[in-house]
Amino acid sequence: MTTQPKKVLVSIVTIGDELLIGQTIDTNSAWMAQQLNAMGIWVHRRIAIGDVREAIIDALEKEGAVSDIILITGGLGPTADDITKPVLCEYFGGTLVRDEVTYNMVMEFFESRNLPRLQRNVDQSLVPDVATVLHNIRGTAPGMWFEKDGKIYVSMPGVPHEMKGIMQDHVMPRLQTFFDTPAVVHQTLLTSGMGESFIAERLTDFEANLPSGIKLAYLPSYGLLKLRLTAFGQDGQSTAAALSVYFQQLKDLLPDISVYDEDVSLAEVLGRLLTAKHKTMGTAESCTGGYIAHSITQIPGSSAWYKGSVVSYANEIKTNLLGVKQTTLQANGAVSEAVVREMAMGALQQLKTDYIIAVSGIMGPDGGTPEKPVGTVWIAAGSAEKLVTVKFQLRFGRMNNIQMTATYAMNELRKLIV
Amino acid sequence: MTTQPKKVLVSIVTIGDELLIGQTIDTNSAWMAQQLNAMGIWVHRRIAIGDVREAIIDALEKEGAVSDIILITGGLGPTADDITKPVLCEYFGGTLVRDEVTYNMVMEFFESRNLPRLQRNVDQSLVPDVATVLHNIRGTAPGMWFEKDGKIYVSMPGVPHEMKGIMQDHVMPRLQTFFDTPAVVHQTLLTSGMGESFIAERLTDFEANLPSGIKLAYLPSYGLLKLRLTAFGQDGQSTAAALSVYFQQLKDLLPDISVYDEDVSLAEVLGRLLTAKHKTMGTAESCTGGYIAHSITQIPGSSAWYKGSVVSYANEIKTNLLGVKQTTLQANGAVSEAVVREMAMGALQQLKTDYIIAVSGIMGPDGGTPEKPVGTVWIAAGSAEKLVTVKFQLRFGRMNNIQMTATYAMNELRKLIV
Known part of the structure; x- marks a missing residue:
């Protein structure tokens, strides 16, 4: 696509055996993808691996080879099956040291709840000395930001509200200052009452005439079909303006089945x-x-x-x-x-x-x-x-x-x- | 782990831009993982990629290098953003030919609903001649089974009930005859009222004394904490018997917080x-x-x-x-x-x-x-x-x-x- 600037690519790596045996459904990745997209950062791949040293190192190497940013969630809890932190420390060549701010937050967490603090809780304040610590005000495991060969790696806990907090408080603002990202604009039309292939038939000419920087996707969602137009461009305003012309054409072609022109429930x-x-x-x-x-x-x-x-x-x-x-x-x-x-x-x-x-x-x-x-x-x-x-x-x-x-x-x- | 036979590994590859922009939450992978685990097949990695030729080929190569089975979902719909089938045809060196059974099913699908049939629907009955067709009685896109260099690749539609039907009707029975899989047995204790780290403290000796073929995982689930023991072995009965001894020990250590000894809601x-x-x-x-x-x-x-x-x-x-x-x-x-x-x-x-x-x-x-x-x-x-x-x-x-x-x-x- 000639009209768009170089894309900033991210890989999302989710660590935890629970994802591989199907006991947990991954909702974190979808949330992260939505947030990153709104910033003009493109998710290249999402991968889920187990709590296994070799699998984690392999993922860091492979994703680091293709993406600019590698976001890692999970495997940072206080129990024995969580091995992510020592593996990261090894991979980035650091030594585990106590982070004083996190240490004080952990102490305060347990004191305020009148709970005894265990060594494994105190150990949550240990971080690799080569990482920038991203403080977690919602739990005891901090986020960690690494840089290597021009790539950024961020490790966060897998608990959804802790991950979201660290993304919003630290990761997204930092990424914004690091990258000159393209504008990505989505607009979604909700429809009901016609099958995917019949809509596609009606939209044959429309799709054929879309410029290379604008893309149409069909997203079936039980009982509804979402039609999503995505545009890439240099800046948000002109990209949104270009998109809105095609979005209006799309709506005009489907007056009988349009439900709403926004992606809401x-x-x-x-x-x-x-x-x-x-x-x-x-x-x-x-x-x-x-x-x-x-x-x-x-x-x-x-x-x-x-x-x-x-x-x-x-x-x-x-x-x-x-x-x-x-x-x-x-x-x-x-x-x-x-x-x-x-x-x-x-x-x-x-x-x-x-x-x-x-x-x-x-x-x-x-x-x-x-x-x-x-x-x-x-x-x-x-x-x-x-x-x-x-x-x-x-x-x-x-x-x-x-x-x-x-x-x-x-x-x-x-x-x-x- | 010395007591377990060679694991059969599977990679789950999910294709579709909607997963990368976070518009869809992937529930298919969790279901597939549960089914495969019950058969003694281990999910090595799960990856999600976009509707992009190079990304699909890259995934087929990388996953084929590490796993015995590569299960692919998504990207088989009748609309223009679905490119999986031609890419698979190219990768496995085949030619698209009409599958008569699927053709008749597609015709019957549209006739019985009094819907006009479009060329793009008829084209759903085209399959690579190097694939074994897995008929889909719940929709119009068939599953496809490929073999290459001793590895098995299966492509299925991403619509959950169609994927589940093809897995149950075709894929799981066929995999069972292909592989001599180890027994994998899980048993889960639901607990409530104590934090992960405090339970871990109480279970320090228990965990230290677990044999190498038995593994304990902590799975927090808002308001509950699930403790899952997993055992690997030669046959289901003796593996389950070995597991039950440790599961009883686990229950005896946590009488005050046990809710139920099965993984149900x-x-x-x-x-x-x-x-x-x-x-x-x-x-x-x-x-x-x-x-x-x-x-x-x-x-x-x-x-x-x-x-x-x-x-x-x-x-x-x-x-x-x-x-x-x-x-x-x-x-x-x-x-x-x-x-x-x-x-x-x-x-x-x-x-x-x-x-x-x-x-x-x-x-x-x-x-x-x-x-x-x-x-x-x-x-x-x-x-x-x-x-x-x-x-x-x-x-x-x-x-x-x-x-x-x-x-x-x-x-x-x-x-x-x-």
Whole structure:
């Protein structure tokens, strides 16, 4: 791509046996990649290795050969399986010495909690003398910054909030002063209701005419498809301006399936719509079992527009708390249009909200019948004045069926509000 | 380690720009690692690279040099950013030919859905003639199995349920016949209430006396600490027997903090306890906003012991649906012992369950006061006969505070039931 300056490349190296046996899902790398991208630093590779000396040294050598920055997380805890620090000390040719600031922080950490301090805790304040110490105010293991042959290596603890703190407090500001990074701008269009290949067909000419510095990616996300345009350039403002022209073309080509022109969750989209209209909503959840409520309430400030949910997992909760009639349940079964309609109406009364979502379905793996196989879902969304009901037939595993039901239900309400 | 046979090593290679910019969290690798471990196959490294020809070829060469099996996911979709298949075809020296079975499956997929079929969909049935095709009954992109210089390379789509299906239907059975794998046995003890370094101190002698074929790992998981013992051996039965001796020693050393001797979620532990006693439970959630209900209802069959939740995010839901008194709210505030007690009692009546959990707190980032800073949480757990209340002061980000509140609340109920 001729229009972009030399990219600054980073490798993310994650250390820990727990990642190799699948006991931990790596969420750190995604967060780091997002932050670095916003700074115009490009993740070249991500690798995960075990708590093994040879594997760590091999990774330092290989990644140092291809990337400008090597960010290392994990393996710095106080227990015996954490060997990263001695290996780093060996690799960069240093000696472990006590860092006084960290030593005082560790002492204070244990004193303030009235906990005895152990030698292994005190040892957390030992750092290679060839490293710049990046102090960790959220835990006892400090970050360490090394430089070798013009490359930068940073080691951080793997605990997510400690890693994030050290990145924000130390690593990102230091990297910014070290590199003259290109501008990278992303813009994402959320769509719903059309498959990847059909969208691609509609965008054939659009994609063919994109300049070399702008790239389109298709990112399926259960129930939604995200279309992300990325532009590289000399400075943020002109790059963003160039991108916005193509983003507008993209939107104009997909008016029927566009959901939102920002990469936020559907719950966040609903929140913005409701806030603008000074309205509130609630939920009545059977098969999603609280997942819609959770998707909404993990957003800070959602209490301004979301009041609550009746999770009516058992049928008696549907009748007792939501006023669904016994006769309706008996005549139609819990997974039916009539029941989600009564759930919605009952919840509107109980929760006293302007809008409501009600869902009932069979998420699997068991519980299906020939007439209502696993994946059958009824959704009601709307208000006392206008309530829409819709049926979906899903075909995934239990957790994905729950996620897709939440997405579809929130999208139905969104369509009705806009 | 002298007691174990030669390990079969696997590298997991994930292809896709979305992983490098952090828009997608990689859950596939963890699942694959778990499955492979259970078969005695060891994940040597996991790497994530972009949709770039050179990066893919470099990864195939480097991983092929160190591992016996290279499992590749992603980059097989019908859109233009997916380049994996042509690169594989080039690397393994093949020609793209139509696979008739896949062709018929693709045709049938579009016909049965009444969708027009596009050339790019039909092209999904093109495969390198040097590959064994692994048919994908859940989507249109088939898996491909290559062999080169005694190493096995498998390419699969990145959509989780398609990848899992191809692994289970084809890859794992084929690997089993190819390799004489060692037995690997894990056993995990869940603990709560003591920090990693204090447990390590208590286990100093135990760790020092472990034989070389048995390994202990500390896996912190918000609110819990998992202690995992792993043993390698010639056959599963004798390896498991050897492991169980040390696992019993481990349990005997930590009676005060042991939660459960299996690697399952706390919700699953509660479910097993309640099922054995033929009892039911419900929840009344303010600050966790449905997360406890969701943690429980993602377990298949949880409807046998879990009835539902009142997510009382707004105070008026606490009064209207749970019978919390206005005077109690005014005198104590929503985050108080008196309010969680009334929420619990109200929910027991409304939901008609044997046991209840009620929580109210300030999860952040805003909403704290000098007397009740962000992270203040009150929990009530128990039954109409015996209700325990406890206060926690958390110090993480919003999502982690929600998760820890759920863990602590479920653990309080567990302690009361056992």
